[in-house]
Amino acid sequence: xxxxxxxxxxLIILEGKNCTLQCNYTVSPFSNLxxxxxxxxxxxxxxxxxxxxxxxxxxxxxxxxxxxxxxxxSLHITASQLSDSASYICVVSNSARQLTFGSGTQLTVLx
Amino acid sequence: xxxxxxxxxxxxxxxxxxxxxxxxxIPRHDTVYWYQQGPGQDPQFxxxxxxxxxxxxxxxxxxxxxxxxxxxxxxxxxxxxELGDSALYFCASSFLGVSGVWNEQFFxxxxxxxxx
Numbered sequence: 730x731x732x733x734x735x736x737x738x739x740l741i742i743l744e745g746k747n748c749t750l751q752c753n754y755t756v757s758p759f760s761n762l763x764x765x766x767x768x769x770x771x772x773x774x775x776x777x778x779x780x781x782x783x784x785x786x787x788x789x790x791x792x793x794x795x796x797x798x799x800x801x802x803s804l805h806i807t808a809s810q811l812s813d814s815a816s817y818i819c820v821v822s823n824s825a826r827q828l829t830f831g832s833g834t835q836l837t838v839l840x
Numbered sequence: 841x842x843x844x845x846x847x848x849x850x851x852x853x854x855x856x857x858x859x860x861x862x863x864x865x866i867p868r869h870d871t872v873y874w875y876q877q878g879p880g881q882d883p884q885f886x887x888x889x890x891x892x893x894x895x896x897x898x899x900x901x902x903x904x905x906x907x908x909x910x911x912x913x914x915x916x917x918x919x920x921x922e923l924g925d926s927a928l929y930f931c932a933s934s935f936l937g938v939s940g941v942w943n944e945q946f947f948x949x950x951x952x953x954x955x956x
Contacts, residue, residue: 763944772844772930772947773883818882827896828945830882 731756733821733831741837746809750834752802752819760822764793764804767816767833776804776817809838842866844933844948852954853921861916861951865933871895872914873945874906875930883930889914890936918953926955 733754742748754762761780765773777786777793779802785794792805806813819831845864853859865872871890875883876899885898889908900906903921908914918925929952932945 772949778944
């Protein structure tokens with residue numbers, strides 16, 4: 730069964746600090762992995778998409794890594810801002826374009 | 841840049857009524873996906889269309905139907921609404937790249953459906 734597990738479930742950090750979110754998956758055959766940011770009541774916004782051959786990809790203060798061997802990904806946020814408070818969702822796609830969503834990490838950035 | 845447009849943004853219906861949600865994909869995107877997200881839950885894939893043909897089907901109830909039109913917009917029709925249908929309904933769009941791989945999905949802002 731395809732599964733995506735994220736940790737931690739929730740995280741509280743102070744503004745300006747860095748944090749790392751984790752995603753483990755058992756989706757096969759793997760096609761790509763995406764990180765989304767979802768504000769409450771709004772649609773998910775894509776941060777990065779990574780294919781099998783990519784190890785790391787950056788988008789501003791967001792850096793995603795992928796280890797296809799261990800089936801793990803991480804999202805590192807540097808110099809956090811209050812606007813980073815949101816749910817961060819890891820989504821893995823298989824070759825049939827079926828998406829499996831993780832439950833998300835709820836990040837709260839405090840001033 | 842143009843994004844996925846969904847209408848209406850909010851909808852209130854009573855049990856057993858019908859509802860129609862609309863989705864306008866990003867220009868030149870040929871694939872549309874529908875998701876249902878209940879309170880505190882992950883988005884659940886309902887159905888998708890590629891070039892106006894149904895391409896994948898997820899956990900869409902028989903009471904729901906959808907289609908994609910010639911201008912690539914899509915409509916999700918929901919009949920005999922139940923209280924449990926209250927949720928955020930997201931539409932996402934993508935396009936088939938030259939490599940034969942679908943590119944990432946871009947999500948719309950969602951339609952919040954409340955069934956009373």
